[in-house]
Amino acid sequence: xxxxxxxxxxxxxIIKEYHVVMKGQERLKTIFLVEYYSEDSNENEIISDEKVxxxxxxxxxxxxxxxxxxLYELTDSEIEDVISTVKQRKLPYTQTSINKRETYMIxxxxxxxxLLQVLxxxxxxxxxxxxxxxxxxxxxxxxxxxxxxxxxxxxRLVPVVDMTEPTTFLKIGFDFENVLIFSN
Numbered sequence: 001x002x003x004x005x006x007x008x009x010x011x012x013x014i015i016k017e018y019h020v021v022m023k024g025q026e027r028l029k030t031i032f033l034v035e036y037y038s039e040d041s042n043e044n045e046i047i048s049d050e051k052v053x054x055x056x057x058x059x060x061x062x063x064x065x066x067x068x069x070x071l072y073e074l075t076d077s078e079i080e081d082v083i084s085t086v087k088q089r090k091l092p093y094t095q096t097s098i099n100k101r102e103t104y105m106i107x108x109x110x111x112x113x114x115l116l117q118v119l120x121x122x123x124x125x126x127x128x129x130x131x132x133x134x135x136x137x138x139x140x141x142x143x144x145x146x147x148x149x150x151x152x153x154x155x156r157l158v159p160v161v162d163m164t165e166p167t168t169f170l171k172i173g174f175d176f177e178n179v180l181i182f183s184n
Contacts, residue, residue, distance in 0.1 A: 004035045008180075018171055018180060019131075021145065024164035032181040050119035053134065053170075053179075058112040065115055068140040068159070069122055070131040071095075071103045082121045089114050096142055098157045104131070106140055123172075131159065135169035 008014050008031040015022065022028070036052060057065050071079050086093050086107055091114060093107040109115045125132050133140060139162045144155050161169065161182075168183040 002036065004033075006033045007031070008033055014180065018173065020161060020171060020182075021158055022161045022163050023141070023143070024162065024184070027163050027184040028182060030181075030183050034179045034181060050116055050123055053119055053123075054112055054116040057115060057134075062136050063112075064108045064110045066133075066135045066138045066140070067105075067107045067109060067115075067118060067122065068131075068133040068135065069105060069125050070159075071105055072101050073125055078121075078124070082118070085117055085121045089117060091118070098142070104140070104142075104159055106138065108138070125172075132172040133161065133169050134172070135167060137165065137167040137169075139163070139165075139167050139169060 011025075011028055011031055014031050015025065057063070071082070074082070082105070091107055091109060093105060095103055095105050097103045107118055109118060123132070141160050141162050142157050143160045145158045145160070146153055146155055163182075163184050166184060168181065171180045171182065173180060
C-alpha cells in the first residue's frame with residue numbers, strides 16, 4: 001500500500017470545496033490530504049477503509065473517537081443496521097433531526113473493536129457523498145445559519161464543526177477518494 005500525504009496551505013479553498021462549516025476557523029493550523037492506494041492490480045488482499053481507519057486510531061491510542069454522520073443517504077434497513085450495532089455494543093449516541101429528510105448521528109466509541117464494527121456499518125456514507133466526520137473530541141454542533149440551496153437563501157439548522165477548542169478531525173472526501181485531516 002502506498003500512502004500520499006500533502007499539506008494544503010489554502011484552508012479557505014479546502015473548507016469551501018469540502019463543504020465544512022466551522023466555528024473558530026481562524027484557529028485552524030493545518031489541513032493534510034491523505035490518500036492511500038495499491039499500485040499492484042494483482043494484489044489478492046484488499047485493505048478496507050474501515051481497517052485502515054481503525055488501525056490509525058488504534059495506533060494513536062486516542063479514545064474516545066467520535067463518529068458524526070448524516071443518516072439521510074442511507075436506506076431504512078441500513079439505518080436500522082447502524083442503530084442496532086450501536087445499541088448492541090452499548091455505545092453512547094445522539095441523533096439530531098434538522099428536518100424530515102436530514103438526521104445526523106454522533107457516536108462515541110471507546111474501543112478499537114467497536115470502532116471497526118461501527119465503521120463497517122456506517123462508512124458507506126462517504127461513498128454516497130454523505131457527511132462523515134471522525135474526531136478526537138465531540139465537536140459537531142448544530143447552529144442556525146443563512147445558507148443557499150438552489151439559488152434560494154434561507155435560515156436553517158446546519159452542522160458546524162467547533163474549532164474553538166484544541167482538536168483534530170478527519171473529513172472523509174467525496175466517494176472516499178481521500179481523507180482530510182484538520183487540526184488546530
